[in-house]
Amino acid sequence: MYVEMKSRITSRSEDNGRIFVITINDPKKLNSLSFQDFKSIGQLLQVADNDPQVQVTVLQSTGKFFSAGVRFEDIGYMRDDVSSHPERLFGHIAMPNIQLVAQFTQQRKPLVCCLNGPAVGMTAALVMLCDIIYAKNDSAYLLFPFANLGFVPEGGTSVTLPWKLGINSAYEHLVMGSPITVQELIDARAVSKVYYLVDTNTFNDKIVSEIAKTISNVFPESLLGVKGQLNANLENNLLARAQSLETNTTMPFWTSGEPFKRFQQLQEGTRRHKL
Amino acid sequence: MADKGISYCVDGPVSIISINKAKTLNSMSGDDYIKLAELVDKADNEPKTFFTLLQSCGSFFSSGADFVSITEPSKSNSGESELKKWLDNFLSRNSYVTSVFIRHRKILICCLNGPAVGLSAALCALCDIVYAMNDKVYLRFPFVELGLVMEGGTSVTLPLKLGNNKTMETILFNKNLTYDELKGTIVTRNYDMTDTQEFNQRVINDLKNRANNVYLPSILGIKKLISINYKDNVQRANSVETSDAITSWVNGEPQRRFKILKTKLRKHKV
Numbered sequence: 001m002y003v004e005m006k007s008r009i010t011s012r013s014e015d016n017g018r019i020f021v022i023t024i025n026d027p028k029k030l031n032s033l034s035f036q037d038f039k040s041i042g043q044l045l046q047v048a049d050n051d052p053q054v055q056v057t058v059l060q061s062t063g064k065f066f067s068a069g070v071r072f073e074d075i076g077y078m079r080d081d082v083s084s085h086p087e088r089l090f091g092h093i094a095m096p097n098i099q100l101v102a103q104f105t106q107q108r109k110p111l112v113c114c115l116n117g118p119a120v121g122m123t124a125a126l127v128m129l130c131d132i133i134y135a136k137n138d139s140a141y142l143l144f145p146f147a148n149l150g151f152v153p154e155g156g157t158s159v160t161l162p163w164k165l166g167i168n169s170a171y172e173h174l175v176m177g178s179p180i181t182v183q184e185l186i187d188a189r190a191v192s193k194v195y196y197l198v199d200t201n202t203f204n205d206k207i208v209s210e211i212a213k214t215i216s217n218v219f220p221e222s223l224l225g226v227k228g229q230l231n232a233n234l235e236n237n238l239l240a241r242a243q244s245l246e247t248n249t250t251m252p253f254w255t256s257g258e259p260f261k262r263f264q265q266l267q268e269g270t271r272r273h274k275l
Numbered sequence: 276m277a278d279k280g281i282s283y284c285v286d287g288p289v290s291i292i293s294i295n296k297a298k299t300l301n302s303m304s305g306d307d308y309i310k311l312a313e314l315v316d317k318a319d320n321e322p323k324t325f326f327t328l329l330q331s332c333g334s335f336f337s338s339g340a341d342f343v344s345i346t347e348p349s350k351s352n353s354g355e356s357e358l359k360k361w362l363d364n365f366l367s368r369n370s371y372v373t374s375v376f377i378r379h380r381k382i383l384i385c386c387l388n389g390p391a392v393g394l395s396a397a398l399c400a401l402c403d404i405v406y407a408m409n410d411k412v413y414l415r416f417p418f419v420e421l422g423l424v425m426e427g428g429t430s431v432t433l434p435l436k437l438g439n440n441k442t443m444e445t446i447l448f449n450k451n452l453t454y455d456e457l458k459g460t461i462v463t464r465n466y467d468m469t470d471t472q473e474f475n476q477r478v479i480n481d482l483k484n485r486a487n488n489v490y491l492p493s494i495l496g497i498k499k500l501i502s503i504n505y506k507d508n509v510q511r512a513n514s515v516e517t518s519d520a521i522t523s524w525v526n527g528e529p530q531r532r533f534k535i536l537k538t539k540l541r542k543h544k545v
Contacts, residue, residue: 147489152496162501167436171403174497175382176485187459238504245503249496260489274301274488 008033009040015212017053019046020109023204028064032071033123035078038096041126042103049107055220056211059108059130060204061113066140067123072267080262089254090247096122097247101156104129105231110222115140115191115205116200118179120273125155128164131227133185135194136203141179145273148177148268150258152250159238164190179275198225283314288325288486289479290318290381297333303395304344305368307419311398312375319379325494326482327379329402330386330475336412339393342533349530361524366517369394371515373427376401376504382498387412387462388471388480390451400436400461401509403498407462408474410454414461420449421536422528425516428509435505436460485518 008026013019022044024031026129041059048057061067082089104111104126113130117140124142127133144161146153153174161170165180165188173180185191197203215223255257265271278293292314294301303311318327324486331337348364352440376383376398385402389412416433418424425446433442437452438462445452454462468474523529 086425116315119461147493148495148496150490152493153500157279158500159504162504166460166506167501168402168404168461168463169459171382171497174501175404175489177489186461230418242500242504247499249500255489262490271488 007040007169008037009044011044011047013054014208015215018215019058019208019211020048020051020053020054020056021058021060021204021208024061024067027061027065029071030065030068031061031063031099031123032068034071034074034155035095038070038100038122042100044112045103045107048109052108055218055223056112057109058112058114058208058211059126060207061116062200063117064139064200065117065120066115066119066127067119068118069123072263074111075246075260075263076267086255093251093254094247097154097156097250098243100126101129101239105156105236108227110223110227111230112207114204115166115182116203118143121145121154125157125160128160128190129156133191134207135182135185135191136196136200137196137198138182141275142180142185142247143177143179143273143275144174145177147174148262148271148273150256150262151253152246154246154250156239156246158240158246159235159242163235163238177273281310281314283317285321285324285460286479287483288323288491289328289482290321290326291328291330291479292318293475294329294331294337299341300335300338300339301331301333301395302338302431304341305347305364306344307341308372308394309368312372315375315379315383318381319375321357324381325486326384326484327381328384328386328478330400330478331388331472333389334471335389336385336387336391337395338390339395339415340533342537346533349527357525358521359481361521365524366521369426370513370517373397373401373517374510377509377513378430379507380495380498382494384478384482386475388474388495390415393417394427396452397429397432400432401428405457406478407454407457407465408468408471410465410467412454412457412462414452414457416446416452417449417536418446421532422523424520426446426520428513428516430516431505431509431512466479473494 008024009022010019010025011022014021036129043059048054078092082092108133111130112132113127115127115133116136118142119127124144127142144157161174182191182194186194195203195206262271282293284291291307296302309489315327318324348360374413382404383402385398385399385405387405390410391399392415396416399414441456444450466474466477
């Protein structure tokens with residue numbers, strides 16, 4: 001039987017090649033992602049970054065959720081892989097925390113996130129790494145259940161959450177596992193605008209056409225120059241350091257097996273995220 | 276109820292440090308601040324503790340330094356130099372207490388039942404999470420009025436948590452930081468209650484409930500990863516703040532001004 005593997009992550013060009021759109025496309029599974037999907041996102045970011053035509057990169061999703069996080073099956077594959085090859089654990093942890101975070105932070109093009117709905121875990125961490133966030137409506141939230149799941153902040157969140165939300169808010173949400181609402185994101189000026197739309201495609205298309213209009217008379221090199229200067233700040237240095245710190249701090253937690261146990265409970269329904 | 280000073284107990288994963296000096300609006304003597312630091316360190320070394328809760332009583336969290344106690348060393352006539360006297364009685368204490376809070380490895384939670392002033396307010400700003408009992412709480416930093424400079428790491432924590440311009444206006448123009456200004460930055464939750472004991476107990480219950488769902492060692496990982504980004508800077512500031520202030524104490528400026536303030540307050544009561 002021939003089974004076609006459709007990639008959950010697709011890309012396309014808009015505005016005569018000036019806008020590169022990366023889309024998460026599995027709304028039936030709430031856009032939950034495999035580790036390969038995370039890799040694909042990183043690879044596509046690099047494609048955008050290397051393409052001289054591209055001026056702005058946009059990250060979008062589909063349906064009701066931005067992403068429910070990593071797929072349970074993938075945590076299962078990881079657990080099985082690590083139980084027979086313990087030395088592979090580090091690579092599994094390093095891929096999102098070092099490689100993918102670096103691909104986000106090294107993006108020279110402005111990176112826009114179209115937050116159509118909730119984002120959980122590593123996918124929420126990627127939202128926090130974007131330069132500009134627009135929300136479809138106030139149904140969206142960001143959830144970081146690291147402490148519920150038996151490990152520690154990953155994906156740069158030990159820097160991005162205090163930086164973009166405030167230190168005390170970061171502690172509150174990470175310690176209590178509470179969702180970060182669109183209103184909090186607006187108050188913290190992390191989300192620039194809420195569009196109060198219902199349909200995700202409409203929202204996504206609107207953002208792309210607004211960006212196209214905005215960049216129609218900007219000097220492309222200025223976009224790169226400005227982002228480069230704005231990024232030459234303390235927080236990006238801390239983010240570079242956090243890649244190593246988070247990876248090394250989280251490793252013993254994963255080695256202990258506690259996160260695998262708790263993911264399994266989540267999958268079986270014996271553990272729930274309290275929203 | 277008699278004032279019990281500052282007490283410590285452990286309740287599951289929570290170490291609770293309680294200020295119990297309602298008669299003086301929980302003002303703190305030099306020894307009280309040292310005791311507070313000792314207890315925060317005790318919680319740091321408590322193996323079963325993951326949260327350290329600072330709680331108070333009555334209508335104020337803490338009205339700050341007890342004027343009489345803080346200026347007491349002025350009266351001593353032992354012949355030692357003014358410099359040595361104030362190094363012993365101001366710099367070493369402020370530096371140590373602030374340092375203990377900065378290097379604390381558990382999640383420090385302040386149950387702000389009411390206003391906090393001076394070094395007490397600075398210690399609140401050093402906490403990781405602050406819950407307000409209601410919207411009547413405020414923080415006050417009367418440094419410029421008292422001939423002092425920044426204390427308790429506030430030269431870093433306030434700009435970090437409130438923003439530069441807000442900090443400048445608050446400190447330079449001696450303004451209170453009201454609930455509205457603390458909301459979303461320093462204060463992350465308003466319990467909207469009026470009874471301090473009930474508020475304190477509610478926070479403890481909420482924390483214990485939370486502890487049931489969370490992998491407690493992860494909590495320490497969160498603190499370690501977030502605090503590493505700023506704590507060196509606060510330690511540096513602590514050192515600069517205390518050594519910058521010593522000249523003022525040697526010249527007697529804060530002592531004079533504490534005395535004026537004390538007289539003002541006495542008149543106000545009458």
